[in-house]
Amino acid sequence: MPSPPAPREIDAPPQAASPAGVAPPRRLRACHECDWVSALPPLRPGQKADCPRCGHTLVRRHYRAAQRSLALAIAALMALGLGVSFPFVSFQVGGIGNRIELTQTATTLIGFHQPLVAIVVLLTIVVLPAVYLVGVIWLQSGLMRGTPWPASRALARSLSHLNPWMMADVFIIGALVSLIKIAGMAEIQLGAAFWAFCAFAILLLMTTQSIDGDWMWFTLAGEPRAPEGTLVASRAAPQGVTGCPTCGLINRLDGEGRGQCRRCGERLRARLPHSLQRTWALLAAAGVMYVPANVYPIMTTTSLGHSEPSTIIGGVVDLWQMGSWPVATVIFVASIIVPVGKMVALAWLCLVVRRSDELHASVRTKLYRVTEFIGRWSMVDVFVVAILVALIRAGSLMSITPGPAALAFAGVVVLTMLAAMTFDPRLIWDTPPSPRPTPPASQGSSR
Ligand SMILES: [Zn+2]
Ligand SMILES: [Zn+2]
Structure with missing residues (x-):
């Protein structure tokens, strides 16, 4: 039986190999409650990452x-x-x-x-x-x-x-x-x-x-990169991006503030209509x-x-x-x-x-x-x-x-x-x- 993927540190997307000496791109999240964009730190089992602006828990890592x-x-x-x-x-x-x-x-x-x-x-x-x-x-x-x-x-x-x-x-x-x-x-x-x-x-x-x-979405569908030029410590909406409420991935929206998540397929809006x-x-x-x-x-x-x-x-x-x-x-x-x-x-x-x-x-x-x-x-x-x-x-x-x-x-x-x-x-x-x-x-x- 193949060994299951280990829920250990998920730092960078596996496909995003970076040249030696350059820090790998970090995984970005837009808080679902206050729209603040932050980069996720590497997390070990038992740790969690909170939104620095409103305190909402973005990710909680579990053991196995x-x-x-x-x-x-x-x-x-x-x-x-x-x-x-x-x-x-x-x-x-x-x-x-x-x-x-x-x-x-x-x-x-x-x-x-x-x-x-x-x-x-x-x-x-x-x-x-x-x-x-x-x-x-x-x-x-x-x-x-x-x-x-x-x-x-x-x-x-x-x-x-x-x-x-x-x-x-x-x-x-x-x-x-x-x-x-x-x-x-x-x-x-x-x-x-x-x-x-x-x-x-x-x-x-x-x-x-x-x-x-x-971890589930990372294992199911990897981690596509955040849209080019997404800035952290800033609000997502003025940048024309939004965080997926289901899988967390940041996606770019069209001119009318609509979009679809590239990873889970959820329909996205800048704000709930x-x-x-x-x-x-x-x-x-x-x-x-x-x-x-x-x-x-x-x-x-x-x-x-x-x-x-x-x-x-x-x-x-x-x-x-x-x-x-x-x-x-x-x-x-x-x-x-x-x-x-x-x-x-x-x-x-x-x-x-x-x-x-x-x-x-x-x-x-x-x-x-x-x-x-x-x-x-x-x-x-x-x-x-x-x-x-x-x-x-x-x-x-x-x-x-x-x-x-x-x-x-x-x-x-x-x-x-x-x-x-x-x-x-x-x-x-x-x-x-x-x-x-x-x-x-x-x-x-x-x-
Ligand atoms: Zn927040
Ligand atoms: Zn999604």
């Missing part, structure tokens, strides 16, 4: 990247297989009980005329993670044998877009919240699949963290959806023949009065603070984006990163509804049905996530133009 990702992806896929084949959780009250499997959290919703929420649940916890893991196994096994399998480049490009939509970790929090919510009213037993799914969530997270994109307009539109849609999400009940609890609908905030108040204030706090933060905070933060960023200066720009970029990171955690309440509706089925003795707010709230979460994605953080740094000098690439500063 392909082997590590492959092993983690196989383990995660096996854990997912166990997670969907055994009982997930069961409950008993007054001699009547119910036992569910993981996928029933989605399929039961269809029976209650909530097919869209069911699709969102199924996609985010099972389908997309499974597709991602199979893709990683295909890709990394090809890299390990030295010759990538067919379609590896298209696959590597697509997989990088899946990350934020895989929510196994959020689902685990949703499961814990649901179980604590009903622990006082019924007897709960965790099945084998619950623990398998916990292991899967952790392994999936480790798999996404283990991908060394820079109509970034502010799209973010505003998505924020407005999310704001509109937020009203029914809070006015209508998110679920209806029937206990001993008596039905009681509860809204999101009503559920928080009930939990607080029952004394489970830790769960009440989790739901309050995930369902009220995070979505509202995210909408306010993005609206503020859109408003002040044109009034930038370097000092405040770094604060705003940090705010944007937090906004982008926390968005998916709002799904907790949607998962709580999915789990409780599937599990608590004991007729008029005790049962839970979903309310119209579940769909509206899932819509708010998806729309705010899209709003954060369409916002281009490089706009924060676009004004005023930097007065700094621009030394040539070979002497560029970087760290």
Whole structure:
């Protein structure tokens, strides 16, 4: 078996042989968050290169990247297989009980005329993670044998877009919240699949963290040189070049600010098109959806023949009065603070984006990163509804049905996530133009 390419120092492109005594050309990157061009230093496993202007991590080098990702992806896929084949959780009250499997959290919703929420649940916890893991196994096994399998480049490009939509970790929090919510009213037993799914969530997270994109693209397609005359310690846009958001390579754009990456084939734009307009539109849609999400009940609890609908905030108040204030706090933060905070933060960023200066720009970029990171955690309440509706089925003795707010709230979460994605953080740094000098690439500063 041919030995896999070693993920050691990647300094210069292999095809760029330079005459003796002349430093090899360095690999240039344009920061995806502030558009600053820097030269990558040689990196050893465990090291990373940050953007000197905004602190965004440009490259993180891993030890034996392909082997590590492959092993983690196989383990995660096996854990997912166990997670969907055994009982997930069961409950008993007054001699009547119910036992569910993981996928029933989605399929039961269809029976209650909530097919869209069911699709969102199924996609985010099972389908997309499974597709991602199979893709990683295909890709990394090809890299390990030295010759990538067919379609590896298209696959590597697509997989990088899946990350934020895989929510196994959020689902685990949703499961814990649901179980604590009903622990006082019924007897709960965790099945084998619950623990398998916990292991899967952790392994999936480790798999996404283990991908060394820079090394992967270097091994897949080499490193074409940066366009002639690209300067470091300067912004990319005024030079007519841009960094590829998928593989990092710097490419030249045409007169209209469009282009295509020479290495991965991604379509490139100097800035995300109509970034502010799209973010505003998505924020407005999310704001509109937020009203029914809070006015209508998110679920209806029937206990001993008596039905009681509860809204999101009503559920928080009930939990607080029952004394489970830790769960009440989790739901309050995930369902009220995070979505509202995210909408306010993005609206503020859109408003002040044109009034930038370097000092405040770094604060705003940090705010944007937090906004982008926390968005998916709002799904907790949607998962709580999915789990409780599937599990608590004991007729008029005790049962839970979903309310119209579940769909509206899932819509708010998806729309705010899209709003954060369409916002281009490089706009924060676009004004005023930097007065700094621009030394040539070979002497560029970087760290
Ligand atoms: Zn940067
Ligand atoms: Zn690319």
